[in-house]
Amino acid sequence: MKRLQTLLCPLLAAAGLALASGCATVDLVTGQDVQNMYTLDEEIQLGRSFYGEIVKELKKEKAPIDQDPVRVALVREVTDHVVAVAHATNLDYKATFVGDPDFVNAFALPGGNILIFEGLWNPKEGLVETVDELAAVVAHEIAHVNCRHSTEAMTREMLPNLLLAGAAIWAEIEEEDDAQLILAGAMLAYNGLIVTKYSRVDELEADRVGMMYMAQAGYDPAAAPRVWERLAGATDSQLEKTLSIFATHPRDYLRAKELRKHLPEAQALYEAAPVKRDGSKKLADLPPLQNAKPAAQKTKKKDSGS
Ligand SMILES: [Zn+2]
Numbered sequence: 001m002k003r004l005q006t007l008l009c010p011l012l013a014a015a016g017l018a019l020a021s022g023c024a025t026v027d028l029v030t031g032q033d034v035q036n037m038y039t040l041d042e043e044i045q046l047g048r049s050f051y052g053e054i055v056k057e058l059k060k061e062k063a064p065i066d067q068d069p070v071r072v073a074l075v076r077e078v079t080d081h082v083v084a085v086a087h088a089t090n091l092d093y094k095a096t097f098v099g100d101p102d103f104v105n106a107f108a109l110p111g112g113n114i115l116i117f118e119g120l121w122n123p124k125e126g127l128v129e130t131v132d133e134l135a136a137v138v139a140h141e142i143a144h145v146n147c148r149h150s151t152e153a154m155t156r157e158m159l160p161n162l163l164l165a166g167a168a169i170w171a172e173i174e175e176e177d178d179a180q181l182i183l184a185g186a187m188l189a190y191n192g193l194i195v196t197k198y199s200r201v202d203e204l205e206a207d208r209v210g211m212m213y214m215a216q217a218g219y220d221p222a223a224a225p226r227v228w229e230r231l232a233g234a235t236d237s238q239l240e241k242t243l244s245i246f247a248t249h250p251r252d253y254l255r256a257k258e259l260r261k262h263l264p265e266a267q268a269l270y271e272a273a274p275v276k277r278d279g280s281k282k283l284a285d286l287p288p289l290q291n292a293k294p295a296a297q298k299t300k301k302k303d304s305g306s
């Protein structure tokens with residue numbers, strides 16, 4: 001254990017130094033100091049390269065990208081309205097529609113790209129039914145982007161990665177098998193206690209900030225807790241097909257409850273919004289999906305992020 005301490009101290013000091021120097025920045029949404037080792041420009045570059053990779057994968061699976069004009073126009077319109085009231089105006093915002101009815105999902109990449117899948121409003125297993133509810137999901141994703149949750153999480157994960165690398169090197173030099181075990185335990189504790197908890201906090205923040213955005217953009221914010229209440233009551237088969245957007249304990253009602261707590265504030269913003277949108281429109285009334293993915297080529301996909 002003494003050896004472990006001699007190893008950990010300099011490593012922790014190095015990681016702490018790396019985190020403290022050069023990556024302190026001001027949160028765009030809260031105005032508070034946060035740690036982020038990426039600049040906004042780097043974040044945009046990172047998001048572009050992730051987006052390129054994801055589109056390549058989707059094309060390999062013959063998923064139709066931006067091919068249904070009505071739905072593409074709808075997700076872009078909702079995104080534009082939400083982005084117009086968001087905190088960061090200089091990001092590379094872009095909404096992409098993927099016509100895959102089997103994937104109940106939406107997610108944001110760093111820097112402003114969001115992806116929305118047809119399965120989100122699939123009448124059998126989807127979780128949103130109206131334009132207002134779609135706006136709740138889009139606004140949640142745009143909130144993640146503005147809060148810079150992806151790169152903040154990557155910054156947080158730098159410390160355990162450094163520790164793991166150090167442990168591997170040390171174990172090799174000392175040829176001590178238990179060194180890796182001890183460090184593996186420490187890593188698990190770190191990830192369980194800090195990273196996961198923060199991710200949950202990030203989700204709650206994106207829920208709240210997103211509800212304020214949708215209200216300011218003229219969508220009825222009461223739709224937001226409704227979506228999360230529907231999720232809490234989702235069936236096993238629905239949950240199988242979901243859901244990075246709904247990550248972390250999807251079945252509990254805490255998120256909907258938290259949203260209800262902040263609803264009066266959102267409603268005041270909605271009342272003050274210069275334009276009210278016709279958000280009660282049912283998504284089931286959209287014309288049939290064009291260029292749907294052929295049934296024979298459908299493959300099951302796993303989710304890929306928040
Ligand atoms: Zn989320």
